[in-house]
Amino acid sequence: MKKLMLATAAAALATSGALADVKVGMITTLSGGGASLGIDTRDGFMLAIEAAGRDDVEVVIEDDQRKPDIAVQLADKMIQSEKVDVLTGIVWSNLAMAVVPAATAQGLFYLSTNAAPAQLAGKGCNANYFAVSYQNDNLHEGAGAYAANEGFKNTFILAPNYPAGHDSLTGFKRYYGGELAGEVYTKLGQTDYAAEIAQIRASGADSVFFFLPGGMGISFLKQYADSGVDLPVVGPAFSFDQGILQAVGEAALGVKNSSTWSKDLDNAANATFVADFQQKYDRLPSIYAAQGYDTANLLLSAIDKADVNDDAAFAEALKAADFASVRGAFSFAANNHPIQNVYVREVIKEGDIYTNKIVGTALENHANAYVDDCKM
């Protein structure tokens, strides 16, 4: 059987506080469209594992090709053949929905480095499932709160016509509260937004909120900047990610976006992370890398406290969140989703590189809307 990477560090075994060897299965997207997100997730995660320098954690990494059926197969393989204790790494919500419920039902732990759909935060929550990243709505809620704070009265909102898109607009509206100049669902994978931009122009809006992850966001921002429509734009961090920004270029300058992390967040863990990541991979880290890094550190902290085979104890150790997050203050809400700040960032240019800097805080110690639905 193949192993893309086997990480065992060289440190002595007996001295560490480990109670048992832990095998981690990482399923993430390493080929095809969207591979950059998975690669960042993997690199961030492995950076933390390797920095810890311990040989009681083994990581098996597999490529899901962004296909749900492949992800399920890989999960089966990791559970049946590799006999992993913990699964992690999935980038996309639809893949997470395919893998997570079945995995936790079989008694595995799942730590999410990114995707955290509402279904798994509310009624579908599970003691073995932890979203280390955020709850999917968080960044949209942050953008909504920012829009409200800025005094936007009549905003135009758009997202792709798929579940995450619907959740996004719902999340935004939850904290925004003003009038809507328009609410539009675009085609998933759409690349030309001329028609929507014309609608924005004609709508009399005073601002725009959009959620268009990946290439969709690149297209939208470039076309928006060229259209002459000069309204303030806000969106979640997904379209302003380190990897994507270089492809958007100048068109993104000055645009506000909501994020739970930024490379200029002022804390010691983050400074180490950003420096180490740059040194090792020769590029700036993205939010996916940061979340991967935090997930690994959370896992390591739990391994030090409890035996992974003792479900209740290990879950408790995870829930304590006793690690130094690169996002600063971090704890888990009752439904195992983070309580953390959502920041507002602005796109700037540093030398030749486009990146983000924090300009404010949209929501402080923010949990999520589904805590009460979760009966664990």
Add this chain to the structure above:
Amino acid sequence: MSTILIIEQMLNGLQSGVMLFLMAAGLTLIFGVMGLINLAHGSLYMVGAFAAAAVAGLTGSFVLALMAALVAAALAGAVIEILVIRRLYDSDHLDQVLATFALILIFSEGTRWVFGSFPLFLDIPDALSGPVTLPGGIEYPLYRLALIVAGLLVGVGLWVLIERTRLGIQIRAGENDREMIAALGVDISKLYTLVFALGAALAGLAGALVGAIQSVQVGMGEPVLILAFVVIVIGGIGSIKGAFIGALLVGLTDTLVGIFLPELLKLFMDAAPATSAGSAIASMSIYILMSLVLIWRPSGLFGARA
């Protein structure tokens, strides 16, 4: 909904239709002359966009970038024609579909191998950036106007090439009767390579032009490929005129239905489900259009061969 908005949306539909035409023209030419279904046409679009982005990044010149796109796509086209495609002319469509499907895999992962997984940057040239005000007070991006003009120019150029030049005579002869080209004393394999490279160059040009306002990334060719197929099937495979009409129809349908259908549905139902259902149907609209055309005319609007 104002007249200005409607006109602006028509322009948007026209622009996307004209760019689709660049893709579809090559595809339909290749089918018409060589009888080949080329699923890898979208990969040539991607090659054009990547070449343009790479050269623009090095030199900062958009003109050089466009030339690079043309050359790279034509070259890639010629190479795959000589290595792979020419062995497929006598095969049935099934083999062609599989082989060109395989080419997609090779091109996509090959590009990712060379350029990495992150999208590349390609920007509109300064001279063409920003909006202009059209008569009637319509503000419209200059670059999109330039795209419409460029696409129409290429269309005229293609028409001249096919109707007025020696190469065009050979191409038309090839569409009607393969033996006749041989009778004209033409080197068929050279002609085929040339036609394929020409189609590839058109796709590459479209990739570069559109890449400037979209995301230059691996896999960008496939959605366009499917649209281009819809176009040539509606127009009638092998017909350049059909490709042109089909491209405009698809461009306008795709743009206008997406905008107006949700508005229309809001007259009958609540706003939220109307928006959602409207965009759901809109995303299927061009396929519905295509099915209707084919049910009405099984060989497309201007298709000669069955």
Add this chain to the structure above:
Amino acid sequence: MSRETLFNAALLLGLLLVPIWALLTDEPFTITLATRAVILALAAAGLNIALGIGGLVSLGHAVFFGIGGYAMGILAHHAQGFTPLMEWPFVIEGTKSMPVIWLLAIVVSALAALVIGLLSLRTTGAYFIMITLAFGQMFYYFAISWSAYGGEDGMSIYVRNDFPGLNTLAPIQFYGLCLALLVVVLVFSARLRRAPFGLSLNAARQVPARLEAVGLDPMRLKLVAFVISGAITGLAGALFADLNRFVSPTMFSWQFSGEIMVLVILGGVGRLFGPVAGAVTFVALEHVLGGLTEFWHIYLGLILLGVVLFARGGITGLIAGREASHD
């Protein structure tokens, strides 16, 4: 016995021995992998009837695969949520019973194939390929925006559905069930080829004019072939959904239609065991190449090209030679 028969027997024997091998090597995942291959083979065996015998190059068979998957997903979703599927004009409850799910998958995909076939068979050649592709895209986009059943997220079914007398959660038992269905379909295909229907359909592909001249309507034959083909692929879709305990719109994607076609061509178009050879090879390649490099698609592409250019008749053709004459 011809070489092809020997090759087919070896393939079947190999599939039967997979569980033993998995036990001996302590790699239980091999069974899951083999189940995937068997189900994909079933989907391809469905396409092989339309494509191999009837000559219908359908680039939209993912429609039926997806319908089968959603038949399972929707029934099981209502069963696990204890909500009725519909209440008007009569109440239909969800179910977790595989035979009922299979029946629904077969019936609904056959109906869809009937409608799509009726419309698509008016066209031929490249137009047929493209119109089937267009229907695939329609279903794909519909599924993405069908929020009642998960939209793009799809639906998870937490526990595999039941089959009387079996524990379907045990990989070996589910594998056995899928393999048994595959064998049933292959036997049916083998009989079908020699039956009046298969004989006529085979001639309809080669010389439609002759068929008309003897008083048979090639269109109706092709339509029925398309329906049977769609129904089998639909059944495969239901099993695939149960294997993954999950359905999503990707089952409708045109890439998936392409993959099913790749399986048929890889194994050998029109060969009885072609789909099996193709699916086993494809899953093995995916597994082995995927382990070697991130860029395994390049190698997969090269191998497919090699098959088209140098191994007409696919793997079966390569190993067993030209098709033996009938009788």
Add this chain to the structure above:
Amino acid sequence: MTDTVLRTIGICKSFGALQASKDISIDLRPGEIHAIIGPNGAGKSTLIAQICGALKPDAGRVELLGKDITALSTDQRARAGLGRTFQISALAMEDTVLENAVLGALGARGRPWRFWASALGDKDLRHRAEAALERVGLAEARAKRCADLSHGQRRQLEVAVALTLEPKAFVMDEPMAGLGAAGSKDLTGFLDQLRQQAPILLVEHDMDAVFALADRISVLVYGEVIATGSVDQIRTDPRVRDAYLGESA
């Protein structure tokens, strides 16, 4: 009406400016061989296509046993009793001779909707097919693939498939095409017998065969029947000599 098996009444067909059939009325009587001759491009193939249903006439109609079959499709006409052979062999090349013949028998029965029982194992179908092969002299070659047959054998098989249908009338499009002298002679002898079973509308270029077989001949020139009559009448008709024989003989 009982004295005609098959007839066309005033058939017209144009392709753009080209009039391929001008008001053609011909008939086929029991027991006869009626030959249609004419130079290339005279419209013989177009006429056949309209009789067999591949083309719809612009005007006029086609009757079989007194019934109007103009609106029927090709396969419906075949079921009504029209048995045809093709100018270029239309056989399932991958299949065996017997399978091709069984196909005809299946068509005669009209129900291909059996999915399980073997077609070759069906006694009735097999008898019919083998009897037809026997009659054309292909019984020995029954297990051969069609693709491996000689040209002459394929022509024979064409006829055999038509025979399995037990049609009321045969329409044969150049059955002698590409046969050698010996082959033509054999087939001529066979067709001579066959007319007892059902009359034959014969389109043929081989004038020796036509003059040896035909009871009546119609001459088609530029889409028009310029003469119909016995062999002797046609031989001596000045218009025919002028328009047709004068050119080609």
